[in-house]
Amino acid sequence: IAGITQAPTSQILAAGRRMTLRCTQDMRHNAMYWYRQDLGLGLRLIHYSNTAGTTGKGEVPDGYSVSRANTDDFPLTLASAVPSQTSVYFCASSEGLGLAGAGANVLTFGAGSRLTVL
Amino acid sequence: RKEVEQDPGPFNVPEGATVAFNCTYSNSASQSFFWYRQDCRKEPKLLMSVYSSGNEDGRFTAQLNRASQYISLLIRDSKLSDSATYLCVVNNPYNQGGKLIFGQGTELSVKP
Secondary structure, eight states: OOSEEEEOSEEEEOTTOOEEEEEEESSOOSEEEEEEEETTTEEEEEEEESSTTOOEEOSSOTTEEEOOSSSSBOOEEESSOOGGGOEEEEEEEESSOSSSOHHHHOOEEOOOEEEEEO | OOSEEEOOOOEEEETTOOEEEEEEESOTTOOOEEEEEEOTTSOOEEEEEOOTTOEEETTEEEEEETTTTEEEEEEOSOOGGGOEEEEEEEEOTTSTTOOEEEOOOEEEEEEO
């Protein structure tokens, strides 16, 4: 089934540890995104990638890094986790960049990764 | 002012009721509008895009009012299975990467 796969599903992590959340899509979408979702704050964009080889900062990028070596994969790395990074992380992709055409903007989300930093 | 604002609810309605959600957005240049649905502890999923002329999909009707900068979602004949959080999503064409802005979501609970 075409879609987005995230791993791990959930993880408990000690503060200061490095963690990489994996995201893979098989839809050949150009754009990919990482969001975090916290109670009362909704979904906030961490980083995005318009196409393979390029990345950009979203609304809350501090403490996170991403890479886009190819079209399918978009891992999110926490170099040194802190408790405030406890959240649910969603990876998403879209055909286009959100600049024109409703169809190109439609996001497909992964099932999420629930991260707890102690 | 937030770029996209929704009434968080919760909206508690009986089965069969009609319920309407509104969402306001601040950027008059926004061009794309959507409603997503999110079930508890699950990922958001597209419910419907919102077109300028308004559009309907079964029991769901979406409207766009550009002059007042809001979109709405009407659910008729509510079902228990409609219980979820409904997210309003708007694009900001001036943001590099054309990022989509999510509202906080409106929680709907349909009771028997």
